[in-house]
Amino acid sequence: MQEEHDLPNRILRALRFRPKGMTITEVAKQLGVTRNSVSKHLEILQVAGKVDVRQIGNAKLYSLAQRVPISAFLCFTKNLIIILDADQRIVQVNDQCLRHLLRSKDDLIGRTIQEAALPVVSSPEALAVIEGLEREQVVADIRYARDDGEFFYQMQAIPTTFEDGEKGCTLVLEDITERKRYVSDMEFLARTGRDFRDMDVTDDIYQYVAQELYTLAPGFLVWVGIIDESDQILILKSVVGNPVAIAVTEQFVGMKVEGMAFPITKADTAELIRHLKLVKGPPLYRLMHMEIPEESCQQVEEAAGGIDTYLMGLVSRGRIVGDVGISIQAGTELPNRGLIEAFVRQAAIAIDRKIADDRLRQSLAREQEQVRNLLFLSRTAMDFIEMEDSVDIYHYIGDRLHDLTPDSIIFVCTLDAERREIRFRGVVGDREQIERLQGVIGTELIGIPFPLSEMLLSGSGVSTDRIFESPSLYDTFFHQIPEEHCVQAETELGLGRGFGRNFSCREGVSGCIMIKLTRPGDLANREVIEAFANQASVALLRRRARGNLLRSERRFRDVIDSSPFAAAIIDSDGRYTYLNRAFTDLFGYTLEDIPTGKNWFRLAFPDPVCRRKAIAVWKTDREQAGPGRPRLRTFQVRCRDGKEKTIRFSPVELSDGTEYVTYEDVTEERRVYRTLVGEIAGLRKK
Incomplete structure (x- = not known):
């Protein structure tokens, strides 16, 4: 009986050393007892939870239950x-x-x-x-x-x-609440990390950061501020929050909160953004960097029933790039503090990269703009050089200026100093806008003379060689269009600011350009406009000089053409550039027959010996006489009709190497001279 009572413990000891389990037969054989006895006790132990059983085929495999009391x-x-x-x-x-x-x-x-x-x-x-x-x-x-x-x-x-x-x-x-939250937080940071990575240039990263912070800590306001190092100011780039809170704040401070800028040169205000963790901020007056009246700040706080504000710096690579602020109801606990701090650190790196990328893009854009400007000025310079006199240079100037300032109307004017008047030579811009403008002011402008004295009275600064501002359309038109019409045109067309630039040269001001913007804002591309205006000034001066020269040449040729003496103009390279009518009447040759000196000598001196002699004499006389001194020589010249004439040549070398040659027919004079010489000789013989 004692052995039967101790049998359960013996079975448990046997199973302890056989972790894989034993069958009933194996236990009975090891303990030296019957299978029935072992089977009965194993069932009792199983019910007590001390052994486990597994069915393997027809056999049951018993093992110790892995249980703790x-x-x-x-x-x-x-x-x-x-x-x-x-x-x-x-x-x-x-x-x-x-x-x-x-x-x-x-x-x-x-x-x-x-x-x-x-x-x-x-x-x-x-x-x-x-x-x-x-x-x-x-x-x-x-x-x-x-x-x-x-x-x-x-x-x-x-x-x-x-x-x-x-x-x-x-x-x-x-x-597992906290575990569910280092998981939720990690999912949040993983998502925001992807969002930061996938942002393009059109996405507003500041708005995104402020909105996500407001999701983590809903309250009154959340803002993101960025430091402008060049101007030493902190700019609120984005403000998100309760619309009522934003409206109340803007009502008391008297301006839009987003976009506000604060100086950060003072040590006590600059220190506010030097926090690497969330810290409770000072009262609103100091948060506003003492730029807003303290009374207004107190009114905002009272209207909200008290405000607690938490600040944290945006720090990247050991450098402060800005800060974030979270304003909540006074006395309430700031939620998600750890997650907010982790997100702000993540956002600081993304914002720093955004700022660097923006600067790089701006630098590349400036370089590209400079290249475009250089190409523009290079093209316009070549256009001015190659431009024919038949091209409307004033309209060309207006077109190119409109390329630089598309949202504008361009007026190109010339100045006649002798007549003391200015005229509009070109008006360029949107056709419909120009037609509406001319309809309101009642004139087409082109060709109308405006007295110079009125232009001076308008204060347009005609003596300057820089871009100046024309305060109104009335000034742009030099007070020659009724002011009420100018005001009406500005209102109906939504015209903006006006600017002018003179065409200046050595001789003074030859005209000007007037630019009237059809949009708000300032004039862009000032440097390029300045450079182009200088180009245009030179081109207009060249065209005027060329016109004067052409008129002078025409007068000179008219004088030569009306001369009774045959005359020719020969360039320094031997080309005949002009023959007057008397020359053709005398010799029968035209400019087509003798385009060069070689052609002249070949036709006028068909005999080679005579030709070489004439050429040699011509060269010798030219070298000996020098510029400005006439040389007289007489040659026997064959005309186009085959007749020969005795011609007295009078060539004069001008200062630029050009030769002006007159020809006098002395054939009859020589015939009479030879006759008189013959008669005198006959009388002497007699």
Whole structure:
């Protein structure tokens, strides 16, 4: 009997050293007892939960149950443990659970979980898991919401067998709220990190950062400020928050909050953005860098019922690029503090990169603009050089200026200093706008002379060689168009500011350009306009000089053409550039017959010997006489009709190497001379 009583312990010792398990036969053989006895005791041990059994084919394989006594289990774990019987009555709870639930054992033991009205485990989700529990344990995440927030638990429902063989259930609850949040936070930061990475140049990163911060800490206002190092100011790039709070703030401070700028040169204000963590900020007056009246700041705080503001610097690579501010109701706790700080650090790097990228793009844009400007000026310079006199240079100037300032109307004027008047030579811009303008002012402008004295009275600064501003359309038209018409035109066409630039040269001002913007804002491309105006000034001077020269040449040729003496103009390279009518009448040759000196000598001196002699004499006389001194020589020249004439040549070399040659027919004079010489000789013989 003693051996039979000790048999359960012997069976447990045998199984302890066979972790893979033993069959009934193996246990009986090892202990030297019958199979029936071993089988009976194994069933009792299984019911007691001390052994586990697995079915392998027809055989049952027994092993020690890996279980810990409930008393020990309840003590060493930090989780919340509730043990239920088959009727879901509470059998046992551990101390951690009692402290967490703020309940005593007397309140819970013997009650069902529905009667105890326990949080979390009495929820429909938890009850569904418990009621559906079978042989295997079940793990489920339970969400529980209460007034102070949202909490998460992981619940393990474990089938349990008591020592008396009764079935039950052990609930193990682990508070995973914080874990659910370093996961939620990581998901948030992963998403924002992707968003920062995928942003393009059109996305407003400051608005994005402010909006995400407001999502994490909803309250009154959230703002993002950026430092402009060149001007030493802090600019509020984005402000997000409660619309009422924003409206009240703007009402009291008297301006739009977004875009406000504050100086940061003072040590006490600059220090506000040097925080690497969220810190509670000073009152609104100091937050506004003392740029807003203190009374107005106090009114804003009173209207909000008190404001607590938290600040944190945007720090990247050890450098402050700006700050963020969060304003909430005074006395309330700032939520998601750790996540906000992590996000601000993440945003600081993204904003710093954004600023660097923007600067790089701006630098590249400036370089590209400079290249475009150089190409523009290079093209216009070549156009001015190659421009024929038949081209309307004034309209060309207006077109190119309109290329530089598309939203404008361009007026190109010339100045006649002798007549003391100015005239509009070209009006360029949108055709419909020009027609509306001319309809309002009642004139087409082109060709109308305006007295110079009125232009001076208008204050347009005609003596300057820089871009000047013309205050109104009335001034642009030099007070020659009724002022009420000018005001009407400005209103109907929505005209903006006006600018002017003179055409200046060595001789003074030859005209000007007037630019009237058809949009608000300032004049762009000033440097290019200045350079182009200088080009145009030179081109107009060249055209005027060329016109004067052409008129002078025409007068000179008219004089030569009316001369009774034959004359020719020969360039320094031997080309005949002009023959007067008397030359053609005398010799019969035209410019087509003798385009060069070589052609002249070949036709006028067909005999080679005579030709070489004439050429040699011509060269010798030219070298000996020099510029400005006439040379007289007489040659026998063959005309186009084959007749020969005795011609007295009178060539004069001008200062530029050109030769002006006159030709006198002395054939009859020589014939008479030879006759007289013959008669005199005959008389002497007699």
